[in-house]
Amino acid sequence: MxxxxxxxxxxxxxxxxxxxxxxxxxxxxxxxxxxxxxxxPPGSLAPSKSAKAVRGLAFEGLESENPTPPRIATGVDEFDRVCGGGVVPGSAILLGGDPGVGKSTLLLQVCASAALRGVSCAYISGEEAVEQIRGRAGRMGLAQAPVKLAAETGLRQILDGLKRDRFDLVIIDSIQTMWSDAHEAGPGSVTQVRSCAQELVRLAKKQGVAIILVGHVTKDGQIAGPRVVEHLVDAVLAFEGERGYPFRILRGAKNRFGATDEIGVFEMGDAGLREVRNPSALFLNDGGERAAGAAVFAGIEGSRPVLVEFQALVAPSAYGTPRRAVVGWDSGRLAMVLAVLEARCGLGFGDRDVYLNVAGGLRITEPAADLAAAAALASSALEAALPQDCVVFGEISLSGEVRPVSRMESRLKEAAKLGFGRALTPAAGLPDVSPVSINSASRLTDAIRRIGDQAWS
Incomplete structure (x- = not known):
């Protein structure tokens, strides 16, 4: 009972x-x-002993004579880009990611870089001792940064310390290790995570301090704990990385002060994370002729164009049921493209295994990658390689029409900047002047015929 x-x-x-x-x-x-x-009992509103001292709700207008405080520039440009141009004072940010992806490394670099620029920073860890954090900072060459360190899990002690010593930026690593003595539940439970996050967000709003919370993720990739924590904070960032690849992607999932589709690209090394200024050059293979089954996609991630290679392999199936494997792209989207290729273009995949991979560990979500995936699949099935200097983008409808996509001019300019001279694109929506030679197609059959006949301009 x-x-x-x-x-x-x-x-x-x-x-x-x-x-x-x-x-x-x-x-x-x-x-x-x-x-x-x-x-x-939950839902009850028992009056407190000091109810008489509670003041009524005070309303204020939209106009204010106080200037808006400037954003905190941490000095890590890729992190600032995802945050919308810097960290907003008084905001709360939740950063989640798989174990070992580099969340603590990233935030230690952000904290140290901001401290070297004159920002008052504190790093509070519930997972590591102070000496362990110092050792990691020494290996990364950040030992001279004036960052205040603390190893504590008690919420009461953390709140007292932050109220006594005012900071501009505070890192809490992690919210699942925090514990409040107001509840009997253990650390990491739903009650503790919700209560601790609420108190820390309230402190951020009252004192104007920016707080970044590290959140663990479940095996499904969701941030552990109640979803109410994601509603409480102002921004939710996801730090992603495929095992075996040194690349790390910082992606915004929610941001009240900026775009939610921005990404920051990092490369993990011995001395920590290195910012990647030109992700397109990172995800492309520079050497040799392009093999059959490869197509370079000119995509848009946030505000920046990114070029990435789609790799496809179509092989005879050794079993009764052919395999369909995809990495870095939506499997449902792959099934749709295969169906359109079979129904509209006459390419048969019913007795063949199909493998599709996005090189470099990047995950592509925009529909503009349909034509690049179809080109890679057709190239492998027909054993006809695309030109080395050709990029592909466009959305495919179920009727086999190649539809225009957004920011076509930016995609073409990025391709020209990296030395590409041709593009396989939709026929509609093209800019008046293009920096590369255009091979347009209004229907998918036209694009597949050009790949098979090697009819490139």
Whole structure:
């Protein structure tokens, strides 16, 4: 029998139940309900002893005589780009990523770089001792940065320290290790994560200090804990990286002060993370002729154009059911492109294995990559290589039409800057003057015929 005031909170979705059960009724996860004791039943609004001292709600207008404080430029340009031009004072940012991807390394570099520019910074870790952080900073060449360090998990001690010593930027690594003595639940539970995040966000708003929270992720790639934490903060950033690749992508998933589709590119090395100023050159292979099954896609990530190589392999299937494997692209999108190639272009894939890969570990999500994927698949199936200096982009409809995409001029300029001289593009929406030679196609059959016949201008 449950104790008075006890509820059962799901550690996966945060749903609260009054009785324990083996499976969460909200999300269906087994053995995720954990007993948590509350001071009073949920939803009750018991009046406090100091209710008479509470003042009424004061409203203010939109206009203000106080100037807007400038953003905090950390000096790590790729990080500032994703944040929208710098960190906004008084904001709360949640950074999530897989274990070992480099979250702590990135934030230590951001903190040290900002401190060297005169920003008052504090780095509070609940996972490492102070000496461990110092050792990592020494290996990265950041030992001289005037960053204040602390190793603490108690929320009360952290709040007291931040109220006593004023900082401009505070790193909390990580929110899952923080613990509040106002709740009996253990660190990392839904109640503790929600309560600690709420108190830290409230401190950021009241004192005007920018706080960056590190969040662990689940095996599905979602930030662990209740989703309410993502609603509380002003920005949610995801730090991504494929195992075996040194490249790391910082991607904005939510940003109240900037664009949500910006990316920052880093390369992991012995001395920490290095900013990549030109991601296109990083994701392309410079040497040799282009092999059959490869197509260079001119994409847009946030505000910057990025060139990346699509690699396809179409081979006879050794089993009754052919395989479909894709890395870096949506598998549903691949199935659609294969269906259009079969129905509209006469290319058969029913008895062939199909493998599609985006080189460099980058994940592509925009529909403009349809034509590049189709070109790579057709190139492999027909054993006809695309020209070495050709880029491809365009959206494919189910009718086989090649549709125009946004920012075509920026894609072509990026291709010309990297030495590409031709482009396979949609026929509509092209700029009046192009820096490269255009091979346009209004339908997918025209593009596939050009690849098979090697009819390039």
């Amino acid at each position: 449950a104790r008075d005031g006890a509820v059962y909170a799901c550690q996966s979705c945060g749903a609260v139940q009054t009785k324990w059960s083996g499976q969460c009724p909200a999300c269906g996860v087994w053995n995720s309900l954990v007993e948590e004791v509350q001071s009073r």
